[in-house]
Amino acid sequence: MISNKIIRNTFLALFLMTFSAYSQNKEENKVVEDIIKEANENSQLESLAHHLLDVIGPRLVGTPQMKQANDWVVDTYDDWGISAENEQWGEWKAWERGITHVDMVSPRVQSLEGMQLAWSPSTPQEGITAEVIAIPRIKDSLDFVKWLPNVKGKFVLTSMKQITGRPDENWEEFATETSYERMKQQRDSLTKEWLQNIARTGYGRRGIIKAFEDAGAAGILSSYWSKGFGVNRIFSSRTDNIPTLDIEMEDYTMLYRLAESGNTPTLKVVAQSKDLGVVPTFNTIGKIEGKELPNEYVILSAHLDSWDGATGATDNGTGTILMMEVMRILKKVYPNPKRTILVGHWGSEEQGLNGSRAFVEDHPEIVEHVQAVFNQDNGTGRVIEISGAGYLNAYDYISRWMYPVPREIKDQIKTDFPGSPSSGGSDNASFVAAGVPAFYLSALDWSYRKYTWHTNRDTYDKIVFDDVRSNVILTAIMAYMASEDPNLASREKIVLPIDPRTGEQKIWPEQRSPKRRGGLDD
Incomplete structure (x- = not known):
């Protein structure tokens, strides 16, 4: 038979446990509410x-x-x-960014929207005035070598020309199905041709920038359109001595059309920045x-x-x-x-x-x-x-x-x-x-x-x-x-599945060391 003392002690223990849990929950609720x-x-x-x-x-x-x-x-x-x-x-x-002014001064006058890319070299204080040139259709690497001297003293357009500045969802909302499909096919064709043309030069999209700089280009113009109205992505320059600028897509494609049609545009660019060591x-x-x-x-x-x-x-x-x-x-x-x-x-x-x-x-x-x-x-x-x-x-x-x-x-x-x-x-x-x-x-x-x-x-x-x-x-x-939490969270990992591309089991990501000297050891 269980004694009254044991029963009392058991109830007391249960009461204290219940009261402790109640107090803990009350405190927890108070912190959450606060x-x-x-x-x-x-x-x-x-x-x-x-x-x-x-x-x-x-x-x-x-x-x-x-x-x-x-x-x-x-x-x-x-x-x-x-x-x-x-x-x-x-x-x-x-590096520190300064002002950027991009003005088209011929065949007419218009201020354009653009900015130098991160770590871009600066223009002289008075800026650079130069014509704009687009990459023509190249037959092969020898053809590119023959054409390359034409970039000397000019701003070179290094991104493809877009055929529309409207996001796809805008086309989906307003265009006929036939018109939308025609636009996509034309864009896909132009993209394929642009990439093939760059490949025929013998350079990749990065290496060609160095080739233009070595050939005496005045500067590099690019346009990394995000496929949204008026929006470009801005990353880093890959030139050592000449400025690199991103031009908003609408202005960039205008320059491209002018250059292609023989109505060669001339720009005055002031892009100030400081190399601070x-x-x-x-x-x-x-x-x-x-x-x-x-x-x-x-x-x-x-x-x-x-x-x-x-x-x-x-x-x-x-x-x-x-x-x-x-x-x-x-x-x-x-x-x-x-x-x-x-x-x-x-x-x-x-x-x-x-x-x-x-x-x-x-x-x-x-x-x-x-x-x-x-x-x-x-x-x-x-x-x-x-x-x-x-x-x-x-x-x-x-x-x-x-x-x-x-x-x-x-x-x-x-x-x-x-x-x-x-x-x-x-x-x-x-x-x-x-x-x-x-x-x-x-x-x-x-x-x-x-x-x-x-x-x-x-x-x-x-x-x-x-x-x-x-x-x-x-x-x-x-x-x-x-x-x-009373416990330290478990670090037990799942068994990763088979990678369908390789047929081998996936492995946990490996710890990697950081780059500790950015832009200095490249």
Whole structure:
């Protein structure tokens, strides 16, 4: 027979367990409620975006603006009582963009829209005035060698002529089916002929640029159209001594038509820039130290750098301000986390995940004890998909961490478990390669690929702050729950499937070293 004392002790133990669970749930609910309230009623997103994008502007690695951004993030965290520092991981070719003016002065006068590409050599102060020339139809490499001296002293058109400036969806909406199909066939034919013509020169699309420069061209003109109205992608120059400019598609194709028809256009180009030698490059790391498990980590991840066709608003200004706002809120409502919460604002993601790869390589003592990494880097939209990244038990812990997220946010998110490991694309891949549970918070498109990704239109006005605020709530709650989880997340990986292209089993992505001397050892 069970004694009354045993019964009393059993009930007491059950009561204490129930009370402890109740207290824990009550505390958990309070933190979640405070996160939501702070995000909705005291958002700092607009002011953060204004300073980062309007005041500092684009953040190309190696530019003074990138260092300004590093320092501003540190100062902002300091104002919030968050420890932060710039951690050098390499050095880069230093360069600063100046003004660009492109004016057609013949056969008529018109100012054109264009800009020099990153790391382009400068024009003289007075600019360059020269005719424009297009590549003719080439028979073979000998024919190209005979023609090549014609580029001396001229701006050379090095991108194909587009036949329409309308996006395909515009054609689909308004054109007849016959007209739309005719346009696509004509475009496909012209694209094929353009590529074949370049191949007949004996050069690739990159090597031919060097050939034009060596032959005395005044400058290189290109147009990397994104197939959206008025939008071009802006990347880097590949010349050593002459300027390279991207010209907006509408203006570029006008120049091409004029050059082809014999109404040769003449341009005056002033494209100022400064070669500033070599500068150190940094990751900016912020930290809220854990009280119980300070040597275990939850990492918030977003790259700070951008290309500089515009101000890098959605790639990755939105990810940057998202993670800054999450850190601000957690410091305010959850100042004593169980695990240390780190935020990484990585440098030179755009040139190959260099900053995050350097962090992973330089900090094995942190990487070994990471609970989770949450990375965001594909535009302004609300998160709509989270993958388990190839970790066998990701369903168990991701589901727990998402449980308190408000239903109106959570119900829009598709999960994919166990998913597959990312081998590139964004900074989560640097951690996945090291076996760390790193998760990509994939956002609603908002025409990201066509209109803002790496383009001349990636500006503040494209941000949808309601969606970013939703992501703040999601990320802050998941970071809080991951910090409080009694267990360290499992790193057990799935057995990867057979690759249908090779017939062999896929392998987990390998950890790669960063490029630590950008533009200097090429």
